[in-house]
Amino acid sequence: MELTRLPFLKSALRSRYPQLAILIVMLAGYVFAILAGLLGTPVGSRNFSIVFVWIAWWAILILIAVPFFGRGWCAVCPIPLSGEWLQRGAVLNPLDKKPKRLNLRWPNLFRNIWLQNVSFLLLALFSSVLLTTPNVTATVLAAMPFAAIGLSLVFERRAFCRYLCPVGGFIGLYSQTAPIELRVKERQVCATCKGKPCYNGSADGYGCPWNVFPGGLTRNTYCGLCMECLRACPRDNIAINLRPFFADLTKPSARLDEAFKAFIMLGSAMIYAGVLLGPWGALKDAAYNVGTGAWFAYAAVFLAIIFILLPGLFSLMVALSPTALPKLGKGRGMRALAALSTPLIPLGLMFWVAFSLSFVLTNASYILASLSDPLGLGWNLFGTANVAWQPMLTSILAPAQTLALVSGLVWAARTAQKAAGEVRVSAIPVVGFCFIVTLIMLWLLL
Amino acid sequence: MRSFLSFLLVMAGLVVAFAPLPVRSVPPQAWTFRVEARQFAYSPSEIRVNPGDTVTLQLVSTDVVHGLYLDGYDISVETDPGQTAALTFIADKSGSFRFRCNVTCGAMHPFMIGKLTVGSNEWLFRSIGFFLLATLALFLFPRSIPFTVHRSLITDD
Numbered sequence: 049m050e051l052t053r054l055p056f057l058k059s060a061l062r063s064r065y066p067q068l069a070i071l072i073v074m075l076a077g078y079v080f081a082i083l084a085g086l087l088g089t090p091v092g093s094r095n096f097s098i099v100f101v102w103i104a105w106w107a108i109l110i111l112i113a114v115p116f117f118g119r120g121w122c123a124v125c126p127i128p129l130s131g132e133w134l135q136r137g138a139v140l141n142p143l144d145k146k147p148k149r150l151n152l153r154w155p156n157l158f159r160n161i162w163l164q165n166v167s168f169l170l171l172a173l174f175s176s177v178l179l180t181t182p183n184v185t186a187t188v189l190a191a192m193p194f195a196a197i198g199l200s201l202v203f204e205r206r207a208f209c210r211y212l213c214p215v216g217g218f219i220g221l222y223s224q225t226a227p228i229e230l231r232v233k234e235r236q237v238c239a240t241c242k243g244k245p246c247y248n249g250s251a252d253g254y255g256c257p258w259n260v261f262p263g264g265l266t267r268n269t270y271c272g273l274c275m276e277c278l279r280a281c282p283r284d285n286i287a288i289n290l291r292p293f294f295a296d297l298t299k300p301s302a303r304l305d306e307a308f309k310a311f312i313m314l315g316s317a318m319i320y321a322g323v324l325l326g327p328w329g330a331l332k333d334a335a336y337n338v339g340t341g342a343w344f345a346y347a348a349v350f351l352a353i354i355f356i357l358l359p360g361l362f363s364l365m366v367a368l369s370p371t372a373l374p375k376l377g378k379g380r381g382m383r384a385l386a387a388l389s390t391p392l393i394p395l396g397l398m399f400w401v402a403f404s405l406s407f408v409l410t411n412a413s414y415i416l417a418s419l420s421d422p423l424g425l426g427w428n429l430f431g432t433a434n435v436a437w438q439p440m441l442t443s444i445l446a447p448a449q450t451l452a453l454v455s456g457l458v459w460a461a462r463t464a465q466k467a468a469g470e471v472r473v474s475a476i477p478v479v480g481f482c483f484i485v486t487l488i489m490l491w492l493l494l
Numbered sequence: 495m496r497s498f499l500s501f502l503l504v505m506a507g508l509v510v511a512f513a514p515l516p517v518r519s520v521p522p523q524a525w526t527f528r529v530e531a532r533q534f535a536y537s538p539s540e541i542r543v544n545p546g547d548t549v550t551l552q553l554v555s556t557d558v559v560h561g562l563y564l565d566g567y568d569i570s571v572e573t574d575p576g577q578t579a580a581l582t583f584i585a586d587k588s589g590s591f592r593f594r595c596n597v598t599c600g601a602m603h604p605f606m607i608g609k610l611t612v613g614s615n616e617w618l619f620r621s622i623g624f625f626l627l628a629t630l631a632l633f634l635f636p637r638s639i640p641f642t643v644h645r646s647l648i649t650d651d
Contacts, residue, residue, distance in 0.1 A: 180601040180602055324605045327536070437596060442565045454624050
């Protein structure tokens with residue numbers, strides 16, 4: 049169903065003003081979160097930067113934005129804003145004369161999401177400190193726009209978003225499950241289009257900031273939904289469509305960087321469930337005391353689970369299957385394994401949903417208090433500063449988590465059945481792997 | 495045949511969701527646990543009792559002010575450093591419940607968590623039942639949907 053047939057929606061998306069208004073609000077909130085983290089109370093649960101970033105924003109991102117709108121967050125993310133304005137020399141419409149910038153091409157070696165995998169893992173290893181310490185959160189929040197500005201002044205388009213952003217990597221991966229997509233209406237129209245303004249830019253819109261040619265889009269992964277192509281297309285050939293959930297997963301990627309992203313996200317959700325939500329104090333101590341021997345051991349185990357244990361178990365189960373990769377020659381085995389790991393995308397997303405439900409429902413009551421006293425300085429702006437901490441909806445938490453995990457397992461198994469059929473292997477080892485890790489996740493959460 | 499199998503699966507799902515689990519009939523007892531709280535852990539961090547038991551948790555803080563809030567029972571207690579505070583209740587709800595610190599006690603405070611299991615971890619077993627049923631349903635009702643293989647699996651480049 050084409051949503052851009054709705055005149056109101058189409059004009060709202062084509063106009064720059066609604067998006068700019070949201071971006072400015074987001075930017076103000078982002079800057080305030082940095083200031084709160086640096087100037088406010090060091091008590092995380094009383095500081096706007098921790099409460100609004102890691103509870104409110106995270107809840108909206110993982111429970112609503114990613115599952116329903118894919119990269120919708122990227123469309124209103126304030127991080128690349130300053131860099132993009134500097135790169136373009138304009139805030140709104142394209143200038144007649146482009147400002148002189150280096151506009152270098154991003155190096156071929158890094159035209160993948162390995163750097164995003166690394167940046168996510170770096171944050172993940174320090175997450176116990178990052179999630180709980182306001183000035184650390186503020187420092188990371190402040191560093192990202194500066195990185196984006198630096199890259200925008202040297203490289204073309206949004207190099208930070210596309211290749212470095214630690215959040216963008218997993219949003220892209222999971223955006224394939226969303227029921228929203230940006231696609232061209234008629235491929236033939238794009239094939240005959242001269243100048244390709246959607247990619248190269250025109251007076252009406254900038255060339256795709258995500259370095260994607262919309263005419264070739266088949267997956268949501270790298271489309272940031274910024275709507276520039278909708279504005280630039282002279283033939284009205286860009287559409288926003290409503291579609292079934294998980295639609296992109298029928299076109300599995302055989303890229304190892306994306307496969308490892310799926311393992312990283314799956315493993316991280318399981319490790320967080322054990323470390324942060326589990327009853328084991330020694331694990332929490334190890335994760336929090338950065339730089340100690342215990343932390344190095346924690347980091348080593350963390351990386352081993354993600355890079356050795358999970359991919360190793362997965363590969364072993366597929367390899368031991370009697371119908372393991374029979375017709376794939378040299379070099380294709382890894383690509384087939386990467387394609388077979390596609391079921392880990394819905395499974396991983398649902399792991400994160402189940403994990404986040406527990407974390408968010410338990411701590412959501414801090415939001416009200418923080419709203420009235422964002423810096424923890426004793427203010428009471430809206431009369432809610434003294435709202436007592438109270439876990440919410442704990443009686444439905446376990447059923448909701450079970451529902452999320454069962455849904456994830458069902459979707460993963462469905463995807464595995466399809467993927468295995470095409471790679472000509474049995475789906476049973478992949479479904480078996482998903483079953484085992486889901487049982488472990490369930491045990492960790494309940 | 496297909497509708498009969500669907501009917502069977504739905505019935506099995508209802509059994510998994512609502513059937514009472516076998517319970518060991520043990521006469522209720524009174525238990526007292528000394529729970530030491532420190533940044534950011536409880537010791538012991540996992541407690542098991544039987545349904546109907548009378549449970550007293552003696553919370554002792556060894557560093558800063560801590561608390562203990564028990565999910566599901568919605569009861570709590572707080573204690574100052576070096577002091578002991580007691581919380582007594584009848585474990586009349588079965589299942590697994592987290593207990594967590596309810597007094598901001600430092601950076602990792604939101605993750606200072608323990609676990610009380612009353613009887614068996616009922617929801618865990620029911621969930622495993624749902625998983626098995628869901629997996630069985632997938633193989634009973636396989637769906638064939640056109641699937642696009644990535645080009646690199648077919649070609650050499």
